[in-house]
Amino acid sequence: MCMLTDMMDYGAVLCEIAVELKEFEGKGKVPSYIPELAKVDPNQFGMCLTTVEGTRYEIGDSQVKFSIQSISKVLSLTIAINILRSDLWKRVGVEPSGNPFNSIVQLEYENGIPRNPFINAGAIVIADVLVSQLKRPKEEFLAFVQGITGSDIQYNEQVAQSEKSVGYMNTSLAYMMKEKGNLVNDVEEVLDFYYLQCSLEMTCVELAEAFRNFGETGKPFGHGEYILTMSQALRMNALMLTCGFYDESGEFAFEVGLPGKSGVGGAIVALLPERYCVSVWSPPLNKKGNSSKGMKALELLTTKTGGSIF
Structure with a gap:
């Protein structure tokens, strides 16, 4: 395991994760209870990590649009x-x-x-x-x-x-x-x-950008007239950590250790304050309604980098 530093090679880490996830193929099922989501190709996988400074690293189908749910x-x-x-x-x-x-x-x-x-x-x-x-x-x-x-x-x-x-x-x-x-x-x-x-559609790149400023805890978050104070943004992070993954939120906090949010479209977005925002998309879900491969990818990310909020 490498430890998180300002010189972390996130690109290399994402490539390692992609290789290790090949052993995770076939896990989960695309949600059949929403007809349109059942049509999505289950083999797609994308991941994007954007630092708070704006440097971007991406792999796989990171430029494909999906429903963020x-x-x-x-x-x-x-x-x-x-x-x-x-x-x-x-x-x-x-x-x-x-x-x-x-x-x-x-x-x-x-x-x-x-x-x-x-x-x-x-x-x-x-x-x-x-x-x-x-x-x-x-x-x-x-x-x-x-x-x-x-x-x-x-x-x-x-x-x-x-x-x-x-x-x-x-x-x-x-x-x-x-x-x-x-x-x-x-x-x-x-x-x-x-x-x-x-039904909003985004790519992994757009999703990471949408949530990136949540990680800049010294700055307000939002756009136009809808701006959260720093205190409100911190509370939103707390809600994402404790409630962002339905009845699997505790498991995500335990295994990954980042605030985030999932959707039944197969996407997950998470962030390490003052460091980065990361999004991952893989349509097949586990029994709790979270992306099976996405959960594993983020567990590997924080394990490999040694970075979590704890």
Whole structure:
């Protein structure tokens, strides 16, 4: 194992990881419950590491677009925190769920207050906030994402419609929160925005760029009028560490030791504050809904470099 230094050859490390991952082929399954995602080639793999200074290292299919899915929840939360600040936490908690990301049992037990903003119910509440607070939520959210990436990011309407066609559990979660008084707007309007935000398409390079400034803990994060203070950015890192991987968040913290967020599109983004942001994409998922090869790639990265937040 090499130790993390300012002269770390990340390019060589990524190449080593790519070689070792060949023994990890065939692990996981592409999610079949979302028809459009089931069509994605499971053999694709990309990885990009961008330092806080902007130096980039990439391997594999790092320039291929994919649906970022639940990773978008961090970006929508960034806007919601900026608008509502501490009042936001009256509607959604900050605790790990310990349950699947679409659990309705926990939501009912806790009277319609989602455990955290990264499970589906929590992200639907955040979507409700943006529908209420933004004049044109779809356009303004997209402009924010384009601003932090510096790229022409777009929604994939076909993926959004595919998710909507099978989104029965999300509809149930939304109506339960509506009944409990924790959803203000029309359920279908909120879910339309929620599915659209999840359909955002990025490459590994764009995803690493989108989250890079989260690692610059001495600077605010955001774009335009939606800027997090340093304190808020640090709290977002804490949420990503404790809640970013559904009911596998503890395992990720234990094995990898970085704050991050996963999505069922097969992508993971993670960061080492003051050092780098790294993204990895491999469509087949493990039983917890996280990229099987992506989880292993990041475990190898922090093992080989000796760098984690601990």
